[in-house]
Amino acid sequence: MQYKDYYKTLGVARTATQDEIKRAYRRLARKYHPDVSKEADAETRFKEINEANEVLRDPEKRTAYDALGSNWRAGQDFRPPPGSSYQDFKFNPDDTADFSDFFASIFGRAFHGEARDRVLQRGEDxxxxxxxxxxxxxxxxxxxxxxxxxxxxxxxxxxxxxxxxxxxxxxxxxxxxxxxxxxxxxxxxxxxxxxxxxxxxEPHRHFTVDGRNIQLRLPIAPWEAALGGSVPVPTLGGTVSLKIPPGSQSGQKLRLKGRGLPGSPSGDEMVLLEIVTPAATTDDAKALYRDMAKRLQFNPRAELGV
Structure with missing residues (x-):
């Protein structure tokens, strides 16, 4: 197994005070916490930092660690000397799963559960x-x-x-x-x-929203529907001209591509045609409708057989 230099892990000197160790740990824990860090090795570094802090923050564990000597370098092959395992730290095996064999070789396989409670916890979303x-x-x-x-x-x-x-x-x-x-x-x-x-x-007075698409009910006159032509249509980006095909019917949908909400790709505006019949409120209007009925011979209920 390899020797771990806990002082190097926290970036402090071997003569560092407890306050210096505490500040170094908090700075590194915030930087490498897996929930917030963008570093590729954040989870591994976070575990190493916690392990180093668990030893150096505790005067007894630090003394035991320092007793191994100061001539070791991180990564060197390490074998604990006889009698160097401090089993009297009263460990719970479930609480050291994230700690290294090096730690276990000195302090036993686990340590008291209070250590995990000291790990910096992330606030609630x-x-x-x-x-x-x-x-x-x-x-x-x-x-x-x-x-x-x-x-x-x-x-x-x-x-x-x-x-x-x-x-x-x-x-x-x-x-x-x-x-x-x-x-x-x-x-x-x-x-x-x-x-x-x-x-x-929020609801809009003209448009309804479906994802990035929007829909508009567009009133058109009977002659616009029958003869076709271009009519102005409101969009979120301003008024545009829409071509109405001859013989259009109420309920027919036309698409204005890319006129919905912007994105990759942008949404469309779906225009739902709605033929609006002018009211016959004058003698001329009534005469015009009677003349249309005679000339067109149109039965809108022919498909119903009536």
Missing amino acids: KTIKLFIDLEAAYGGTTRQLQVEAQNGAGRGRTTTRTLNVRIPPGVTQGQQIRLAGQGSAGPNGGPAGDLYLEIEI
Whole structure:
């Protein structure tokens, strides 16, 4: 087995004080905690740091470790001298699964369960709903939030923080935006949890939303439906011209590609045609409808056999 230089692991001198060891451990534990670290070897380093701290923070264990001598170098082949195993530390075997054979060769296979309780714990994650309108979801926006949090995993005093949050263009209903380290504080100086903003898009007066797609009910006149032509259509990015095919019917869907919420790919705008019949409120309008009935000989219920 290889010798482990616990002082080198924590980056402190062999003459380091207990306060220096404590500060070094907390700094490294925050850096390599697997829940927050982006380092490729974070989990392995975190275990090594905890093991080194467990020995050096305890004066008895540190004395036992130092008794091995200062001439060893990390990585050297190591065999414990006779009588060097300190079995009187009262170990629980289940609590040392993450510790090395080197540790076990000196202190026995396990140590008292209080050690794990001292590992820096990460604070709780929090999720809050963020209500935005459809235009903000389309173009992006910024929001200022007042967030309440309790220090010490819910056991400390409540504090209020002001966060300026950027909402990127193209967010969708139910999407979560992660704000790292803005959740509840960890106990005993541990890293804070994360805050998740869950997007809630408010109802729109014209559009309905389906993922990145949006839908619009577009009223058209009977002659526009029968003869076809181009009509103006509102979109989230402004008004565009839509070509209505001749002979269009109510309920027919037309697609405006890429006119939904932006993304990769962007959503579409689905236009649902709705033929609106002008009211016959004047003598001329009534005469026109009577003339159409005579000339067109149209039975909209022909498919029903009536």
